[in-house]
Amino acid sequence: MLDAAQAVVLEGGASRLTLDAVARRAGVSKGGLMYNFPTKDALLKAMLERLVEHNRQAHADLCASLPDRPGRSLRAYVMNSVRALDLDDRVSGALLAVLNSNPGLLGPAAEYFNGRYAKLAADVPFERAALVYLATEGLWAQELFQLSPFTPRQRAQIVRMLARMAEDGLGAVKETVKRRKAKAGR
Amino acid sequence: MLDAAQAVVLEGGASRLTLDAVARRAGVSKGGLMYNFPTKDALLKAMLERLVEHNRQAHADLCASLPDRPGRSLRAYVMNSVRALDLDDRVSGALLAVLNSNPGLLGPAAEYFNGRYAKLAADVPFERAALVYLATEGLWAQELFQLSPFTPRQRAQIVRMLARMAEDGLGAVKETVKRRKAKAGR
DNA sequence: GTCTATAGTCCGATAGAC
DNA sequence: GTCTATCGGACTATAGAC
Numbered sequence: 001m002l003d004a005a006q007a008v009v010l011e012g013g014a015s016r017l018t019l020d021a022v023a024r025r026a027g028v029s030k031g032g033l034m035y036n037f038p039t040k041d042a043l044l045k046a047m048l049e050r051l052v053e054h055n056r057q058a059h060a061d062l063c064a065s066l067p068d069r070p071g072r073s074l075r076a077y078v079m080n081s082v083r084a085l086d087l088d089d090r091v092s093g094a095l096l097a098v099l100n101s102n103p104g105l106l107g108p109a110a111e112y113f114n115g116r117y118a119k120l121a122a123d124v125p126f127e128r129a130a131l132v133y134l135a136t137e138g139l140w141a142q143e144l145f146q147l148s149p150f151t152p153r154q155r156a157q158i159v160r161m162l163a164r165m166a167e168d169g170l171g172a173v174k175e176t177v178k179r180r181k182a183k184a185g186r
Numbered sequence: 187m188l189d190a191a192q193a194v195v196l197e198g199g200a201s202r203l204t205l206d207a208v209a210r211r212a213g214v215s216k217g218g219l220m221y222n223f224p225t226k227d228a229l230l231k232a233m234l235e236r237l238v239e240h241n242r243q244a245h246a247d248l249c250a251s252l253p254d255r256p257g258r259s260l261r262a263y264v265m266n267s268v269r270a271l272d273l274d275d276r277v278s279g280a281l282l283a284v285l286n287s288n289p290g291l292l293g294p295a296a297e298y299f300n301g302r303y304a305k306l307a308a309d310v311p312f313e314r315a316a317l318v319y320l321a322t323e324g325l326w327a328q329e330l331f332q333l334s335p336f337t338p339r340q341r342a343q344i345v346r347m348l349a350r351m352a353e354d355g356l357g358a359v360k361e362t363v364k365r366r367k368a369k370a371g372r
Numbered sequence: 373g374t375c376t377a378t379a380g381t382c383c384g385a386t387a388g389a390c
Numbered sequence: 391g392t393c394t395a396t397c398g399g400a401c402t403a404t405a406g407a408c
Contacts (some may be wrong), residue, residue: 015287019384030384032392040384096331097286101201103332110333117335130336130344131321139322145267145282146289147296149303150316158316206399216403218374226402 001026005047006091014097019043045105048095053113054088055080059116070123074132075166076119081136082159085143093144103173124166132165187212187221191233191342195280198315203284205229209254222312234281238298240274241266244304256309261352263306267322271329290341310352318351 004026009017018039023033036177063076128181139158143150148177150158191213195203205226209219223229248263285292307315326345328334335346 012289013289018382029393031386031394034385035391038385045287097200097283100283100331102200103199106331106333113333114335126340127187127343127347130340131317131387132349133342134321134324134328135317136320136324137328138320138322141327142320142323145286145292147292147299149300154312154316157313158320159311161317205403206401214373215375217376219407220403221373224403 001028001033001049002050005043006087009091009094009098010071010087014094017094017098039091041102041105044095044098044102048099048105048109051088051092051095052109056116060161069167071167073122074124074129075122075163078136078159078162078166081140082155082162084150089144128165132162140147165175177186187214187219187234187316188233191229191276195277195284200280200283205279227291229285229286230281230288231294233277234285234291234295236342237274237278237281238295242298242302255353257353259308260306260310260315261349264322264352265320266349267326268348269331275326275330299310302363314351318348 005017005022007023007129007156008021012021014162019033023030037046059073059080062080063073065075066072066147091100114136117133120133124132133159135158139148139155139162142150143155187208189239191203191208194207194211198207200345205216205219208217208229212219219229223232245259245262246268248266249259252258303319306319311316321344325334325341325348328336334341
């Protein structure tokens with residue numbers, strides 16, 4: 001049923017996320033749906049929890065595949081956020097829209113994000129961690145709402161910079177500047 | 187009437203933005219409201235245009251009050267975005283939620299944001315402009331949805347860093363690191 | 373131009389049979 | 391547990407008087 005709910009928001013956006021649509025999609029009737037989720041809020045809460053769990057897993061997997069250096073977790077976060085926007089992300093966006101009207105439901109997710117950042121930034125200097133984290137969030141949000149002013153090429157450049165900054169610090173930026181100057185001088 | 191519409195979304199969120207509520211708030215009746223805005227989409231479009239115009243003005247004013255150095259526009263953008271979230275911002279968030287279901291209406295706004303970035307980044311190296319821009323957007327979004335993991339003190343520190351990076355380049359970050367080390371050595 | 377009244381639709385939730 | 395049927399309410403939009 002949660003699969004069906006995700007499919008519905010993917011196709012029709014937040015406003016189409018109705019109990020009728022979800023029930024139809026899930027192949028059950030509205031009564032059957034509301035036996036498992038007594039209210040619509042309960043359904044939204046379950047969807048949100050599933051997204052959070054998915055996100056946690058994806059980050060953990062990616063983290064495990066990276067060499068254990070300072071900034072590994074932050075780097076995994078960057079890479080996990082800047083994949084081509086997948087289904088989960090679009091669901092997240094729609095849910096964000098729905099939950100904007102129900103601020104209460106967003107509370108538990110906020111706690112997750114809070115704890116997540118604490119772990120990401122544990123082994124990276126504060127300024128650098130905050131910068132990488134916020135820029136990544138900004139990039140994600142921009143693409144989610146299709147407001148990004150960057151070309152795919154520029155986007156790739158930014159992603160490389162962020163990934164390098166997560167582990168290498170300012171050397172990442174200085175290096176690209178140096179490389180550009182060298183190129184210009186050729 | 188647009189004032190009334192803004193007031194309604196501020197108080198009740200996106201889901202309360204109904205023609206009835208707006209009309210009641212504006213002191214007119216629904217018929218009167220729908221004479222000026224034939225459809226609800228027309229109302230949303232007008233609200234969005236007004237927000238964009240407000241934003242453009244605020245940025246222009248702030249820009250004029252800053253010394254004319256490279257990165258002035260970007261710095262004004264940072265400062266304009268990180269003021270304590272004002273009414274316009276909360277309206278923006280709610281509208282974002284509403285418009286998520288009507289992607290068509292977001293198109294014109296997307297163009298504005300696109301052109302805005304082009305001007306911001308005109309006199310700043312690409313990597314730095316993109317980093318400051320995205321981090322600012324990220325900070326704005328995090329606070330808007332109340333998902334920010336930063337304390338007010340940390341937030342202020344980040345804002346200072348971004349404002350300095352807008353004009354001074356990497357010196358800003360390097361300087362804070364240096365200062366911290368000096369402090370630790372004392 | 374602004375009003376009242378209402379049409380027509382869709383939603384979340386409930387009730388009760390099976 | 392899952393179904394059908396339906397209630398009560400809220401919504402957008404229209405029609406027509408003034």
